[in-house]
Amino acid sequence: MPATVSENELRTRLAQRSGLERDLLWYPVHDVPRAFGVSWPLSGDQAEEVLDGLLDRLRRVLPPPLEDDQDGQGRRYTYLSEITDRYQRCDTRRVLERIYAAGITPCPVFDDEYYDPRSERGWGARPSTAADLGDVPSWAWWRAVRKAGPRQFHRMPDPYVGEGSPPVDRALDLRDGTGNDAGYRSALLAAVREDPRQIDCWAHLGADAFERSDADESALSEALGFYQMGVAIAELSLPPAFTGVLAWSELNNRPFHRALHGLGLTWWRLGETAKAEAVFGNSLWTNPEDNQGIRYLIREVEAGVPWHQRSSDRS
Numbered sequence: 038m039p040a041t042v043s044e045n046e047l048r049t050r051l052a053q054r055s056g057l058e059r060d061l062l063w064y065p066v067h068d069v070p071r072a073f074g075v076s077w078p079l080s081g082d083q084a085e086e087v088l089d090g091l092l093d094r095l096r097r098v099l100p101p102p103l104e105d106d107q108d109g110q111g112r113r114y115t116y117l118s119e120i121t122d123r124y125q126r127c128d129t130r131r132v133l134e135r136i137y138a139a140g141i142t143p144c145p146v147f148d149d150e151y152y153d154p155r156s157e158r159g160w161g162a163r164p165s166t167a168a169d170l171g172d173v174p175s176w177a178w179w180r181a182v183r184k185a186g187p188r189q190f191h192r193m194p195d196p197y198v199g200e201g202s203p204p205v206d207r208a209l210d211l212r213d214g215t216g217n218d219a220g221y222r223s224a225l226l227a228a229v230r231e232d233p234r235q236i237d238c239w240a241h242l243g244a245d246a247f248e249r250s251d252a253d254e255s256a257l258s259e260a261l262g263f264y265q266m267g268v269a270i271a272e273l274s275l276p277p278a279f280t281g282v283l284a285w286s287e288l289n290n291r292p293f294h295r296a297l298h299g300l301g302l303t304w305w306r307l308g309e310t311a312k313a314e315a316v317f318g319n320s321l322w323t324n325p326e327d328n329q330g331i332r333y334l335i336r337e338v339e340a341g342v343p344w345h346q347r348s349s350d351r352s
Contacts (some may be wrong), residue, residue, distance in 0.1 A: 039077035040209035044069070051091055052082070055127035059084035065091055095127040099134070099269075102277045114279040114323060117269050120315045124269070132233045133269055142194035144274040144281075152282040154179075154325060178321040178335065191251040191281040194274050196236045196292040205237040221245070229266075233327045237292035239267030243299045250306070261303045267296030268316075285328040298329050301350060304333070306344040314338045 042050075048066040052059040068078055073087050098118035126132060197203035204224065212221035222245055228238045243263035249256040271293040283290040301316035317335040321327060339349050 040122070041080060042084035043078050047079065047084055049088065050088060055092060056094055057095070057128055057131070061131070065094070067174065092127060093123070095130065098122055098124055098125045098131065102272075102275070103320060108176065110149070112185055112280070112322065114275065115315050116272055116275075120312050121265075125258060125265055125281055129262070129266050129269060132266065133273065136234060136270060136273060141273045144191050144193055144276065144279075144283075146281065147190040147192065150190045152190055153187045154183045154185070176331070176350055177339075178318055179325070182322065182325045185280070186245055189281050191279075191283055192287045193236075193271060193283065193289045193293055196234075196271075198232055198234050203237065204231075204235055205241055208241070218245070222316065227324070229256060233266070234270060234320070236267045236271050236296060239263050239270070240295040240299060243296065243303070247299060247303060247306075257303060257306060260299065261307070264296050264300035264303055267292070268300055271296065279321070279323075282325065283323040285324050285326060288325070293325060294329060298331065301331070301334065301338075305338055308343070310338050310341060 038094050044066055045067070048059055048062050051057075051066060055062070060154060065072075069079075069087055069091075073081055073090060075087065079087060098121060101116035101118045103116075131343045188226065197205070205228070208221050208224035208228070211217060213225055220322045222242065225242050225245075228235050229242070233239075240263075243260045246256045246260035246263060250260060285291060297316055297320045301313045301320065304310075304316065305313035314335060317331050317338060320329065321335065
């Protein structure tokens with residue numbers, strides 16, 4: 038290791054640690070003397086301190102899309118940047134800024150179509166009256182849903198952008214037809230590099246990494262980054278202080294729900310139960326019919342049950 042570190046060398050190291058292209062890092066590295074109060078060349082200790090600071094800045098979350106009078110006004114969707122202050126991946130913020138600058142597609146609303154929590158539709162195991170609910174913590178989400186009353190249905194924009202069959206389907210066909218897991222991952226990664234709006238590809242990358250984490254714990258960090266990216270990109274289409282319903286029955290909404298589900302599981306497995314609870318709460322708030330069985334997961338997370346002691350492992 039050199040005794041001193043030049044601007045050029047620091048940019049190379051930052052590219053290696055962040056996973057970002059070296060050319061994209063010109064300005065943050067060039068700005069190091071002003072931002073950190075140092076001068077070139079840096080000592081080895083200075084370089085490590087600066088690298089830690091730069092990586093931290095790259096991972097800072099974007100502010101949630103709230104207006105001044107909307108923060109804290111009743112129950113609503115909790116945005117990722119309200120749950121965590123850092124993205125797992127160093128490129129998440131840059132990807133989000135690029136999509137936003139290019140123009141986002143808003144989440145359309147179904148006129149005159151509302152979800153009514155007091156209707157007879159949906160699964161039948163939930164309490165039907167306020168008296169049945171009592172003070173059981175695991176039903177807090179349903180009490181909030183009932184209190185909110187009828188809410189409008191929304192649909193996410195088409196998550197399968199581009200022409201032809203969705204890239205996620207082509208990747209799945211490759212894996213199922215050949216058993217080539219590495220090729221499957223490569224196909225998904227190629228799809229999100231070409232167009233990062235492929236939310237379902239991010240969700241499937243997260244699921245693949247989550248499964249690999251049984252044998253390789255480092256894959257859990259990958260899963261967290263993939264799931265966060267999918268959720269954060271989907272959130273760009275939500276209106277500020279979103280209070281609507283994204284029903285699982287609407288196919289466009291499913292990739293977002295898959296990413297939310299995976300993100301909650303990953304944070305739970307990492308021991309971040311408060312974050313997992315917030316994500317599972319989002320799933321239940323936006324899809325009260327709970328086609329994914331989130332109500333069973335949030336019950337254990339609220340109780341502080343560690344991932345390795347969850348009921349599925351005891352059964």
